[in-house]
Amino acid sequence: MGLARYLLKRLVAIVVTISLVLGAGYVLIYISPGTFYDAANMGQGLSQLQVSDPALYNKYLNSLNSRYGLNQPLIVQVAKYVWHSLTFNFGTSFENPSVPIIHQLASALPISAVLAFGAVVLAIVLGVPLGVLAALKRNTWLDSALTTLSMVGQAIPSFVLAVLLVLFFGVWFPGLLPINGWGTVGEAVLPIVALSAGNVGAVTRYTRGSMVEVLRQDYIRTAEAKGVPHKRVVLRHALRNSLVALVTVIGPTFAFTIISTLWVEQIFSIPGLGSLLAEAFPNKDVPLAITSVYILCLLVMGMNLLVDLLYRVLDPRVKLQ
Amino acid sequence: MATIAAAAGISTRGPRRTSQLSLAWRRYKRNKLAVAGAIVVVAFIVAGVIGPWVAPQGYAQANFLDANQPPSLRFPFGTDNLGHDMLSQVLWSFRNAVEIAFGASLVSFAIGVALGLWAGLRGGIVDMVVMRLVDFMFAFPNYFLSLFLVITLGRNLLPILLAIGIPGWAGYARLVRGLVLGMRNGEMVEAARAFGASTGHIARKYLLPNITNSIFVAIAFGIPFDLLVMASLSLVGLGLRPPLPSFGNMIAQAGGNVLGYPWLLYFPAGIFAVILLSFLFVADGLQEALDPKAGEGHLRRTRRLWFGLRGR
Numbered sequence: 001m002g003l004a005r006y007l008l009k010r011l012v013a014i015v016v017t018i019s020l021v022l023g024a025g026y027v028l029i030y031i032s033p034g035t036f037y038d039a040a041n042m043g044q045g046l047s048q049l050q051v052s053d054p055a056l057y058n059k060y061l062n063s064l065n066s067r068y069g070l071n072q073p074l075i076v077q078v079a080k081y082v083w084h085s086l087t088f089n090f091g092t093s094f095e096n097p098s099v100p101i102i103h104q105l106a107s108a109l110p111i112s113a114v115l116a117f118g119a120v121v122l123a124i125v126l127g128v129p130l131g132v133l134a135a136l137k138r139n140t141w142l143d144s145a146l147t148t149l150s151m152v153g154q155a156i157p158s159f160v161l162a163v164l165l166v167l168f169f170g171v172w173f174p175g176l177l178p179i180n181g182w183g184t185v186g187e188a189v190l191p192i193v194a195l196s197a198g199n200v201g202a203v204t205r206y207t208r209g210s211m212v213e214v215l216r217q218d219y220i221r222t223a224e225a226k227g228v229p230h231k232r233v234v235l236r237h238a239l240r241n242s243l244v245a246l247v248t249v250i251g252p253t254f255a256f257t258i259i260s261t262l263w264v265e266q267i268f269s270i271p272g273l274g275s276l277l278a279e280a281f282p283n284k285d286v287p288l289a290i291t292s293v294y295i296l297c298l299l300v301m302g303m304n305l306l307v308d309l310l311y312r313v314l315d316p317r318v319k320l321q
Numbered sequence: 322m323a324t325i326a327a328a329a330g331i332s333t334r335g336p337r338r339t340s341q342l343s344l345a346w347r348r349y350k351r352n353k354l355a356v357a358g359a360i361v362v363v364a365f366i367v368a369g370v371i372g373p374w375v376a377p378q379g380y381a382q383a384n385f386l387d388a389n390q391p392p393s394l395r396f397p398f399g400t401d402n403l404g405h406d407m408l409s410q411v412l413w414s415f416r417n418a419v420e421i422a423f424g425a426s427l428v429s430f431a432i433g434v435a436l437g438l439w440a441g442l443r444g445g446i447v448d449m450v451v452m453r454l455v456d457f458m459f460a461f462p463n464y465f466l467s468l469f470l471v472i473t474l475g476r477n478l479l480p481i482l483l484a485i486g487i488p489g490w491a492g493y494a495r496l497v498r499g500l501v502l503g504m505r506n507g508e509m510v511e512a513a514r515a516f517g518a519s520t521g522h523i524a525r526k527y528l529l530p531n532i533t534n535s536i537f538v539a540i541a542f543g544i545p546f547d548l549l550v551m552a553s554l555s556l557v558g559l560g561l562r563p564p565l566p567s568f569g570n571m572i573a574q575a576g577g578n579v580l581g582y583p584w585l586l587y588f589p590a591g592i593f594a595v596i597l598l599s600f601l602f603v604a605d606g607l608q609e610a611l612d613p614k615a616g617e618g619h620l621r622r623t624r625r626l627w628f629g630l631r632g633r
Contacts, residue, residue, distance in 0.1 A: 171579065281468055
């Protein structure tokens with residue numbers, strides 16, 4: 001089908017999916033016990049008020065509820081929430097009633113995006129050459145070493161690696177690289193490395209496998225038989241075909257990287273979307289929590305769509321469905 | 322006779338066993354890493370069972386006078402800021418880890434395989450509905466669904482187990498449905514139907530034994546992922562409530578305190594990483610052993626990534 005129709009179909013699917021996710025998330029938080037307005041978040045004064053003057057306390061809570069629309073029927077709440085999210089009208093969070101969420105997002109989203117994209121790009125930039133090297137020198141000690149290193153990189157979770165990096169650069173060799181905050185290039189190095197280690201391993205193994213399979217093909221043999229220089233065979237013919245297969249793995253890799261940024265941001269004290277989400281969830285700050293999930297899901301779905309389109313461009317045999 | 326054979330290097334002990342299981346075991350043994358991984362996995366399970374009995378102290382016992390001690394004879398893994406003996410904490414954590422990881426995989430497996438079988442066998446509208454649901458689950462990261470579920474269900478062992486396990490059904494369902502569809506029109510099933518076998522009988526006797534290999538591999542890849550999710554829940558403040566010990570909790574606390582007390586990190590993080598690595602080696606080995614035709618190229622990698630990521 002035409003590109004426009006395919007795009008439309010995918011966008012509609014994204015909208016439907018995200019609406020369902022938002023609705024389900026909202027309902028799940030709604031039925032969960034507890035509320036944001038407890039002593040931890042509202043201070044001692046409120047719980048004292050609850051004891052001393054229950055009527056006033058209830059009136060206060062009711063005014064908060066009606067301010068945020070929490071006293072409407074559930075189905076109305078969900079419908080309104082989904083509609084507002086789709087039109088990017090996010091309101092304010094419970095925690096900071098004077099700061100619109102969209103401002104918080106505007107400062108946090110670029111940080112997380114740079115972190116995630118940086119990790120994926122680094123993974124590709126490091127992983128593809130290493131994978132090609134491993135494929136060309138397959139079954140030698142270099143190949144075994146690279147493969148094992150890749151597996152180790154994949155096995156160690158990014159947050160464990162992040163804590164190890166904090167240990168290394170904070171305790172053993174302090175001052176080499178900063179381990180907190182975000183703003184300078186130096187501060188970006190460690191988080192991106194921690195995030196990308198697993199991905200580098202995955203990309204390396206994947207590229208290697210893909211290259212090994214491609215190098216076995218007949219057309220490679222033909223090219224070599226015809227006398228094409230080995231380097232050109234590898235770069236022009238083999239690599240291009242295995243890159244196509246690599247694109248399919250970028251989608252899940254990016255999704256997993258986005259999730260890992262939640263953890264890495266916690267450890268390196270990076271004020272990104274993950275930190276916002278990590279604060280919002282335990283406190284049941286409903287607007288902020290669901291909005292963060294919304295934005296992150298949108299990022300992932302957008303990336304998946306991009307990857308599918310890219311796949312079509314790279315491999316003309318693929319038909320859009 | 323025997324000496325002639327011995328001189329020729331031929332064994333006279335009779336034919337080797339050629340059952341499927343022993344063939345698979347022989348393939349598995351070829352992979353040294355996988356065997357090492359299997360040993361660690363077994364040790365992990367054993368530790369999960371006997372850990373609390375072997376631990377010198379209960380997990381809640383706080384020796385305030387001995388807080389923040391580096392590793393010593395009395396506290397081989399040191400103590401944390403409340404004086405908990407880290408060795409005991411680690412030993413107690415094994416049980417929670419084993420229960421949650423295996424339990425969550427069991428839940429995903431149960432829901433996923435049931436739905437996948439139903440969709441594959443029934444076809445028609447059931448198949449369409451289930452596949453739409455699977456596509457929905459794969460469209461967004463399921464991790465967030467787990468977060469929502471933890472908030473809804475609570476932060477105890479069983480709720481966390483369910484929260485991690487429930488969103489994972491989609492991977493199994495898609496796998497099983499694909500396998501069933503592949504076999505449904507095969508000759509074996511056709512012959513069985515010709516003899517009048519019911520659908521349930523076909524499912525149990527013919528389909529299930531043939532898909533167990535792939536399911537086994539899927540579970541093997543799923544368990545380390547569930548461990549990872551469980552540990553990460555503690556990082557965002559939604560893990561097991563303290564003082565219940567868990568690896569995620571220990572790693573998160575160590576991350577905060579690492580500047581002063583690095584031993585709090587070495588042992589829990591190291592052990593956790595070793596366990597994850599071992600599961601991955603085992604899973605890879607199982608895939609090689611049980612599914613050798615999965616191939617060496619991108620197909621195998623796709624499956625591995627698929628199970629490891631499963632749309633989360």
